[in-house]
């Protein structure tokens with residue numbers, strides 16, 4: 001499971017104290033925001049953008065061209081939006097998304113908010129999200145940080161030059177090449193700004209890939225954490241970082257020798273690496289404990305939604321959390337606690353019924369009761 005690095009956690013803030021972010025986190029995990037087909041399949045943002053990263057096991061025949069990719073405007077989820085182009089894209093990581101505008105691999109949309117609305121409504125056939133829902137999703141995604149990598153400093157330069165091959169690779173990364181009109185890799189993948197210049201280019205990566213693929217422009221992808229997001233390019237056509245280097249070498253006649261290509265690849269692996277890429281589990285920190293902490297955090301948004309008497313957003317959250325809590329019970333390692341967790345799900349259902357009956361006082365007292373039970377667990 002990829003490690004999720006959230007900016008507020010690094011600052012020592014608890015998500016339960018950030019209701020907007022917690023609500024966005026919940027929406028990111030909720031099929032209810034999508035149209036019938038995606039909802040029935042249980043598709044959520046996190047299906048493809050797994051813990052802000054990617055999921056290379058995702059594959060739906062007719063939607064994916066290869067694992068980890070999807071033709072998001074192919075009409076499978078929303079017939080009206082079908083562009084009738086066979087133009088599946090490899091799912092991009094959302095780590096550091098606030099630094100990597102514009103959005104869409106082709107950088108066609110400047111605003112993350114507009115992009116996100118488009119994902120929900122056009123691509124997945126969902127109902128128009130409320131402004132609060134979009135605020136929440138954006139607030140949450142803006143917390144996605146890159147995985148820390150102590151091998152590079154904050155200017156994107158090598159923190160330690162003891163590895164000769166990586167150091168030679170860095171020099172090549174910064175060296176101007178005649179074949180790219182005097183540019184270096186670093187001209188577009190600017191080290192000091194997260195290895196992107198936030199601009200769009202046609203670098204010739206579409207030519208000869210497949211019929212009906214998109215126009216040639218893509219925005220420069222960041223190279224931070226790139227080690228974990230194979231395959232590469234918009235269509236996932238290059239399997240390894242070495243093959244990307246080979247591609248540039250032959251496409252732009254860079255004239256790199258075998259050893260130089262190995263050095264440049266080693267540099268990309270270092271720039272694109274991380275101190276700890278995956279979540280670590282042990283006896284206490286189990287997948288269930290993680291899911292349970294998440295769900296109860298989502299529920300804390302009731303602290304704001306009940307006083308506001310916000311039926312719509314409270315019910316949306318409760319439906320998502322109740323369904324997930326019931327599902328997660330099956331993954332519980334500690335079978336002794338099952339009854340208590342079921343009791344919590346029942347508690348949330350009681351809040352849901354109280355809200356349906358427009359009895360906000362009862363909803364408030366059921367919520368207090370829920371918190372007590374939860375803390376006892």
Ligand code: HEC
Pocket residue numbers: 028043044045046047048049069070071072089090091092093094097100102103104105106112115116119120137
């Ligand atoms: C079926 C897989 C899938 C699901 C589900 C999905 N996405 Fe994506 N996402 C993609 C693909 C593929 C792209 C590239 C699309 C493009 O370039 O137009 C993408 C692109 C993005 C981007 C732009 C990233 C960038 O670097 O430009 C954002 C932001 C995003 N998705 C957010 C979301 C949100 C929020 C949800 C849920 C509401 C979601 N996605 C659901 C596959 C998915």
Ligand code: HEC
Pocket residue numbers: 105173180183184185186187188189200201202203205206218219220221222223226229231232233234235241244245248264268
């Ligand atoms: C003119 C700007 C530009 C230059 C110069 C450039 N790149 Fe890129 N790079 C891009 C763009 C745009 C893409 C996205 C291509 C695509 O998705 O089809 C890309 C993609 C990549 C990727 C794949 C990232 C991913 O997540 O799929 C890597 C790795 C990469 N470049 C490394 C390099 C190296 C190494 C050099 C120097 C030899 C270099 N780039 C030179 C603009 C540039």
